Amino acid sequence: NKKELIKNLKNAISENRPDEIVEVTEEYIENGYDSKDAISKGITPGMREIGEKFDKGDIFLPQVMTLGDAVSESSEKLLSTLSEDSEETKEDKIVIGTIEGDIHDIGKGIVQMMLKVEGFDLVDLGRDVPLDDFIEAAKEHEPDIMGSSALMTTTRSGMEELEDMLEEEGLRSEIKTMIGGAPITEHYAEQIGADAYGEDAMDAVEKAKNLV
Ligand code: HCB
Incomplete structure (x- = not known):
């Protein structure tokens, strides 16, 4: 379900499993769940934990680079589902x-x-x-x-x-x-x-x- 997928996404990020980040994201989108929740409750806290691990030296630059690419891909996929829905006029x-x-x-x-x-x-x-x-x-x-x-x-x-x-x-x-x-x-x-x-x-x- 939705909650579980968000948790899996967060853990895939904080435990550094780049392939799984993209897989879970795709499954989440296929289910039609709200992308904003995946970002605020999955990606953001997951990246916060990675930041802490990087600060402590528990994870290193090359790993963070691969992970960063997967997270960028994941957030782009999530956000692309939202932009298609947006019908508001763009003035500002x-x-x-x-x-x-x-x-x-x-x-x-x-x-x-x-x-x-x-x-x-x-x-x-x-x-x-x-x-x-x-x-x-x-x-x-x-x-x-x-x-x-x-x-x-x-x-x-x-x-x-x-x-x-x-x-x-x-x-x-x-x-x-x-x-x-x-x-x-x-x-x-x-x-x-x-x-x-x-x-x-x-x-x-x-x-x-x-x-x-
Ligand atoms: Co990088 N790095 N890094 N890094 N990196 C940090 C930022 C350090 C804090 C880690 C550390 O040492 N403790 C540190 C900076 C220390 C300092 O302040 N002096 C650091 C360093 C030193 C470096 C290098 C110099 C390492 C090296 O080469 N020796 C190098 C930088 C080269 C350069 O820029 N010239 C480097 C490289 C990298 C990558 C490439 C491996 C990778 C970046 C990949 C990419 O962005 N495409 C990376 C990453 C991922 C990090 C950490 C681990 C996470 C950053 C991140 O993506 N967070 C970071 C550790 C940390 O932040 N504690 C570490 C997740 C996102 C979602 O959060 O805060 O960026 P965010 O954005 C939030 C929020 O702030 C706000 O909304 C966002 C969404 O919620 N927001 C805005 C952001 N921008 C906004 C603008 C607005 O107008 C409004 C809101």
């Missing part, structure tokens, strides 16, 4: 990307897909995005919100720089900013003057809705 635009120097994009991928599902018009700049490209995209797409993601303490400072660059270009008053990623906190968002902090994908959707 969001440009999102992972800050320069940072290649972590699993979380950003989930966030951007969820925002899309919730009816936002999304421009995903990808990962390791030069700050100048965020500015170019702000000019080209004139988004309501600019979202950025950083998973490392070394790259999150790019978010502060981006705030300054938007200000210097005279764009900051037109665009709201939202930031997120493992080293980001509400306090950090306040400190650099970002408009919102998204703790996870669901929270990011809520915050984005409040910003527009």
